[in-house]
Amino acid sequence: MMQIFVLIVFTILYAPIVLVIISSFFDAGNFTLKWFEDVFQDEKILKAFYNSITLAILSTLFSVILGTASAYAFLRSKMKFESLFYTPIIIPEITEALSLLLFYKFLSFPLGFFSVLLGHIAFNIAFVFVIVKARLSGYEKSIEEVSLTLGANEVQTFFRVTIPIAMPGIVAASLIAFTLSWDNFIKTVFTTGPGFQTLPLLIWSQAARGVVSPSLSALTTLMLLISMILAYFYVRISIKRE
């Protein structure tokens, strides 16, 4: 009984995704790759892809540096107000998005690549903080103390001992930060300006009218593929950790 129920739920969960992937390989019942060719020849899509990837890489880079440094400080010294880093995770995304828009309007900050990037970093710092801190808290402080006793200074200890220990956490956090930024729609759409479009925005502008098209499905398939590659690495790191 229960097995059948579980099977049905998982089928429902995956059938729509599998169907989109299959439909992107067919044209009137025949196998074809032309929808993918369309995607790779579309200037707008290529530009949006370039924008998305730049945004994701830069926001990951900055948020990992800032988030890791903060996580380390909170773990190794008694500091208050840790909840500063949790609010961005709890608060609804749309609220965060509109507050950033108002902030930029208030300052007359031009909307475009930078306004989007600055917003993405804020959100990601919180996630990096939580993940890296969880990873670091599993380790004994004594390893660092040994390093200090043996004559290394604090900076050397941080880079030679703490960072290598935290590395799996940092990589996991980077993968999550990258994905959050790569997939982000709400915050991007609120804080972007004319001329800066990412892949999720492009998909939205076409799918919002309820139109299903094979080339849109092909683009979806490619984006899912990228997400799955990232998820694969994440799962591999998590298994190693256990």
Next chain:
Amino acid sequence: MKKISAYPGIIYLIVFFYLPLLIVIVYSFGFPNFKFDYYIEISKPLYFKVFLNSFILAGITTISCFLLAYPLAYYIALRAQKWKNLLLILLILPFWMSLLLRTYAIMNILNTFGLMFTFTAVVIGMVYDYLPFMVLPLYASLEKLKKSQIEASYVLGANPWKTFFKITLPQSKSGIIAGVILVFIPSLGEFVVPAMLGGTYVTIGTITWDLFLRYHDWWRGSALSMLYMAIIFIALAFYMRKEGKIEI
């Protein structure tokens, strides 16, 4: 010394997260003039209807997700055995796919069945998108459940239903609360699903979008957001008083 390395991150969040929230408050009171009009306006029936719509949608979504997720989590945590790892991976994978893409995927199905732009379509889309958020915390709490207690209950003569309601359900309480919060709060303000699948079903999410991105009405939009946030914080405070802290 070590404290210093926390400051860049803290300052960043203050500037690009907390300060913007402060500006929402400022606008909700009518910046550059001070007036309370916008709060009075959003308590009128028109906006009340929007909040009611959102609560109905979020409520139906949360209950449906719970009813589907509980047996699923129970099976994976206690019965799955050799399939456990595979099922867990299948459960985590949707977290890595963008909500927008998953909504597009379900849109294809809804189109086939001619359900697009109906309330049913919105509910199906919401449950489809948020189900994993309910299953995972439930799984985590059921996983910790002591099987010996269930066995003891049987040995002492309780039937499966009694065992479920007296042992299993109470012990998974923390997972239920976490799951309800993880589904209810974001679905209350969800924009993508109602906008993409629902056509005219107005929610907090869709009206926020319209006020900010279509009408550039920062003032009403801000007041509405403040009310939405107040509801969330009341719900969270209520939860934290009961549970002590939030585990996600």
